[in-house]
Amino acid sequence: MNLTLHLTDNCNMNCSYCIREKHPCDMSEETLIKACDLAFSKGKRAGLCFFGGEPLLKKDLIYKALEYCRAKSVETGMRFDCKMTTNGTLLDAGFLAVAREHGMVIGLSFDGLAQDVARRYVTGGRTFELLERKAKLLLEYLPDSIAMATICPDAVPYYSDSVKYFYELGFKKVSMTPAYGHKVSWSEEKLEELRAELEKTAKFLGEIYLKGAEFDIGPLDVKIRQMIRGYNPDSKCHLGARQMPVTPKGDLYPCTSFIGDKEYYLGNVYDGIDEDNLVRISSKSNTPEECLSCDLNKRCTNSCGCANRMNTGDENRVSPLQCAYERMVIEVSDKLGDYIYNKDPELFTSKYS
Ligand code: SF4
Numbered sequence: 001m002n003l004t005l006h007l008t009d010n011c012n013m014n015c016s017y018c019i020r021e022k023h024p025c026d027m028s029e030e031t032l033i034k035a036c037d038l039a040f041s042k043g044k045r046a047g048l049c050f051f052g053g054e055p056l057l058k059k060d061l062i063y064k065a066l067e068y069c070r071a072k073s074v075e076t077g078m079r080f081d082c083k084m085t086t087n088g089t090l091l092d093a094g095f096l097a098v099a100r101e102h103g104m105v106i107g108l109s110f111d112g113l114a115q116d117v118a119r120r121y122v123t124g125g126r127t128f129e130l131l132e133r134k135a136k137l138l139l140e141y142l143p144d145s146i147a148m149a150t151i152c153p154d155a156v157p158y159y160s161d162s163v164k165y166f167y168e169l170g171f172k173k174v175s176m177t178p179a180y181g182h183k184v185s186w187s188e189e190k191l192e193e194l195r196a197e198l199e200k201t202a203k204f205l206g207e208i209y210l211k212g213a214e215f216d217i218g219p220l221d222v223k224i225r226q227m228i229r230g231y232n233p234d235s236k237c238h239l240g241a242r243q244m245p246v247t248p249k250g251d252l253y254p255c256t257s258f259i260g261d262k263e264y265y266l267g268n269v270y271d272g273i274d275e276d277n278l279v280r281i282s283s284k285s286n287t288p289e290e291c292l293s294c295d296l297n298k299r300c301t302n303s304c305g306c307a308n309r310m311n312t313g314d315e316n317r318v319s320p321l322q323c324a325y326e327r328m329v330i331e332v333s334d335k336l337g338d339y340i341y342n343k344d345p346e347l348f349t350s351k352y353s
């Protein structure tokens with residue numbers, strides 16, 4: 001099974017949109033090993049995602065888990081996959097060599113040219129220049145790493161230039177996600193500005209794709225792929241049934257925004273999963289009422305229980321912001337898809353089907 005290990009609640013950064021409560025609370029070695037055992041307790045493969053706070057504050061725990069899971073994989077014959085989401089400030093060559101040896105997939109939280117708008121050290125210091133160096137180092141070791149940018153309203157003017165920047169830096173995969181939660185506030189004007197930036201980005205993508213660039217960006221390419229491949233019910237949110245967070249104390253919840261809510265408590269790594277509660281909670285995730293008759297329903301991320309809860313307080317209610325954003329992304333991605341198809345149908349088919 002897949003677990004997201006919150007190795008620590010602590011972080012050396014203080015991003016303006018961060019919704020995580022920072023506590024000096026780290027996972028113990030005992031809890032870590034119990035979590036690894038749980039990951040190997042069912043299914044044919046075990047997956048761990050190292051997460052935080054900032055997971056690289058606890059490099060020792062990551063090394064321990066990798067070593068333990070490698071032995072466990074040999075013992076059980078089960079496959080082991082690992083990934084990590086990091087703010088990148090503490091990446092170094094030694095760690096990256098180990099990560100490469102274990103086939104770790106790394107998502108680098110990096111806002112590109114907007115990095116200093118929201119992603120600062122706890123002390124307020126800038127991080128852009130450091131992150132640029134760390135991104136280059138990361139790509140040297142793991143060229144398939146993903147740049148993950150979070151777009152807050154003040155970062156919108158940098159959107160399309162940041163996509164170009166990531167491409168020029170050498171990233172092949174990029175994800176651009178709007179910042180949600182109580183710390184950000186989106187206005188109509190900002191959403192319109194975002195649309196203009198998405199259109200500029202689509203124009204740039206059209207140009208580089210036609211020249212054969214190996215580059216993929218969520219959400220635009222993802223939406224085109226969804227249109228071509230049709231609805232995949234597996235992509236629907238299943239609240240904890242696929243990937244379960246483990247808190248530093250070893251408690252289990254359906255997803256990060258539910259941590260601490262007793263109603264959604266799913267057990268702990270010592271006593272195991274409360275299967276009855278897992279079934280009850282997974283079945284609570286439904287397509288929002290207001291989306292049932294919408295034509296875009298099957299291409300929209302309306303069913304992400306975690307985002308819905310963060311935005312509306314209800315896992316089955318989508319926010320007007322998310323609805324407006326989804327509509328705009330689908331519209332822009334369709335125009336990009338049409339453009340590429342009309343210019344080079346063969347390229348379109350090989351890229352998206
Ligand atoms: S790096 Fe991640 S955990 Fe740390 S403050 Fe920023 S968003 Fe929050």
Ligand code: SF4
Nearest residue numbers: 291294297300302323
């Ligand atoms: S576009 Fe809006 S109404 Fe349509 S499925 Fe998405 S969130 Fe629901």
